Amino acid sequence: MSIKHIITHPGGAHKDDFLACSLMIYSHGVPVLRKEPSEAEVGDASIAVVDVGGEHEPTKMNFDHHQFPADYAPTCALSLVLRHLGLYEDARQYCDWLETSEWLDTRGAVKTSKWLGIERSAMAKLNSPVDITLLRRFAKQERHEAGQPVYEVMRMIGEDMVSFLKGMRERMKEIERQSEIWEIDEKFKVVFIPRVEPMIGEPSAGLGRYIESNELDCVAMVYPDRRGSGYGLSRYNDDLRLNFTRIGDCDDVHFAHKSGFMAKSSAIAPDRLRELLSSAWVG
Template structure:
């Protein structure tokens, strides 16, 4: 790949993130100008968010030619599809669909789709967004070693690593977990201890529950700081209150808000006993 080409003028998250992914993959310079016919024909020039053509074989990734009733699809969507990451990104990156809507439908329709007031959209911006997009738009070329370019490389690398990592994590959880159906009428996801432990054993458990539509209200996972387990409620379901087991001799921590506890226990029956004891059948779940 010789270069990554995108449109001049104002920059948006769509073209910024699409370029970030391409930088992470190919490490070549970014040029911000209108493409020529030779650019569009050159498969060693990736043309993003401009050019009026979607042709991955020629490395052209524009969406502006799509019909107005086309599902919300932006240049970032097309680059993710090209990299084989799109379906996983839609599952694991909650922000992606909103970004697609913003870029293709605008703030008003996106707010309606999200069922929030239009003013909420501006309240989600931050100085990070503003500065990075402004600095990206301010130069015609971005090259290796420059601050904005290297930040974009990091963003692209982290996006790819997160998406691929979440795919692997879901497979790990599927292989090492089981659902406990408990007598009061609720279920919990239990993750077995493995060696070595993941850096954050609870990572991805909530996503797995949602993806598999398990209906669990609790998660039990190895404690990374000890030999025991952590117990936490899923989606902050208030029908579980772990302060009810705070005085148990093998519970060394229970948050005063009741949403998490840590225990030295490792026996499945003992852990299930703790969950049942923490259950509050007469409390609303939210």
């Protein structure tokens, strides 16, 4: 749908309206106006109204959550825009920060900290000048448009979010097609990714998420070494039952991290890789 501009509320900005508008900027490339929308603007499907307006109606490009009842599942403007783009389920699965953002925006810091099981004071310790400056600069202007620094940063953020989520979806499908589950000495399991050409990006990317999302009982990952012809071996979820310093002296192991969480080997034969995994096991 072609839209003329985006409206979001004036005053202080929060992560949910900032990120929701970032996605809309990337999707539509139109200006953002920070103001209260008129009734006519809320009813105009050529104007996207985000985090204001008292209505959630995607067919009219309205994405507000403030009218939802107090006991409604934590849902913010970002949630609604992600749903509109067909990315919400992927975002909940691959963006660990999203649910916390939904809680913060709809329940506040006190309830969110209790939900996370942390002290209220810890919430402020997670902020940085990146958060503070971007939100303050976004809130400061009444109009943001192409060519302005904040607008272009928001466009990049929106692009990266969409690219990451679509990329992760494809990466999970790719891992599903290529991966093997090895059982080593009837003691533990690992997920193995064979080398394929051409090798695109980081071969280990998404492996941990694949194990988690499929609830696999794996303690390690074996994947092509992007910088060599062999393979990388690493613990999943930092499982201390594997210590790769135990194989550091092997002729075909050219690097073993001193903390024991990973190693790199020139070995390419599956049987040899299995031997290395077996030697690294401490139980």
